[in-house]
Amino acid sequence: AQKITQTQPGMFVQEKEAVTLDCTYDTSDPSYGLFWYKQPSSGEMIFLIYQGSYDQQNATEGRYSLNFQKARKSANLVISASQLGDSAMYFCAMREGRNSGGGADGLTFGKGTHLIIQP
Amino acid sequence: EADIYQTPRYLVIGTGKKITLECSQTMGHDKMYWYQQDPGMELHLIHYSYGVNSTEKGDLSSESTVSRIRTEHFPLTLESARPSHTSQYLCASSEFNDEKDTQYFGPGTRLTVL
Numbered sequence A: 001a002q003k004i005t006q007t008q009p010g011m012f013v014q015e016k017e018a019v020t021l022d023c024t025y026d027t028s029d030p031s032y033g034l035f036w037y038k039q040p041s042s043g044e045m046i047f048l049i050y051q052g053s054y055d056q057q058n059a060t061e062g063r064y065s066l067n068f069q070k071a072r073k074s075a076n077l078v079i080s081a082s083q084l085g086d087s088a089m090y091f092c093a094m095r096e097g098r099n100s101g102g103g104a105d106g107l108t109f110g111k112g113t114h115l116i117i118q119p
Numbered sequence B: 001e002a003d004i005y006q007t008p009r010y011l012v013i014g015t016g017k018k019i020t021l022e023c024s025q026t027m028g029h030d031k032m033y034w035y036q037q038d039p040g041m042e043l044h045l046i047h048y049s050y051g052v053n054s055t056e057k058g059d060l061s062s063e064s065t066v067s068r069i070r071t072e073h074f075p076l077t078l079e080s081a082r083p084s085h086t087s088q089y090l091c092a093s094s095e096f097n098d099e100k101d102t103q104y105f106g107p108g109t110r111l112t113v114l
Helices: none
Strands: A010-014 A019-021 A032-039 A046-052 A064-069 A074-079 A088-096 A113-118 B004-007 B010-013 B019-025 B031-037 B043-049 B076-078 B087-094 B109-113
Touching: A010 A019, A019 A113, A032 A064, A032 A074, A046 A064, A046 A074, A074 A088, B004 B087, B010 B019, B019 B031, B019 B087, B019 B109
Parallel strands: A010 A113, B010 B109
Antiparallel strands: A019 A074, A032 A046, A032 A088, A064 A074, A088 A113, B004 B019, B019 B076, B031 B043, B031 B087, B087 B109
């Protein structure tokens, strides 16, 4: 089963509109972290926002916010007032099994959403 | 701002060649990772390291090997490149004591094997 599901392969959004990118996850671990990354056509991965499984409030970073619904296992990214420069691939990712000693296991990524902002 | 570097950015080589993809970071991070990403697809973890002299295989089986002789350096080697190795390779690092364990990525190396 997919651990991270992004159901929107592509989205077209008008500039200045808000956009929501969907992400659902699957884990039985009580401790996990959720991340969103942006990948422009140049290929680098840019960290946007993080949500911990025990965080009580939804994460926010500038124009980015994370709509975290733990019971539904969803972690949707909301971009307010979209800009042309927001056009890129967006990946949701999860890290499982964080304990006090730390761990070096990597992230599990979804297949991504290709967001295109239209003028 | 993350300071993690990868060279080369683009590499086109013939089948059978030995190649090394370089990754270095100046943040003093203990943990480093290599991911493989086919065009338009998700990233898959192929190697990671807890620190010097530590290397582990990731979720996706890979014919590549890695080494970690210095904290800041985590090169990936393919002994005999094949067309099936054509992909983008992304290096990342994170701080061991960071509660979020946020991974910061390099710009990637796009490898094409003819």
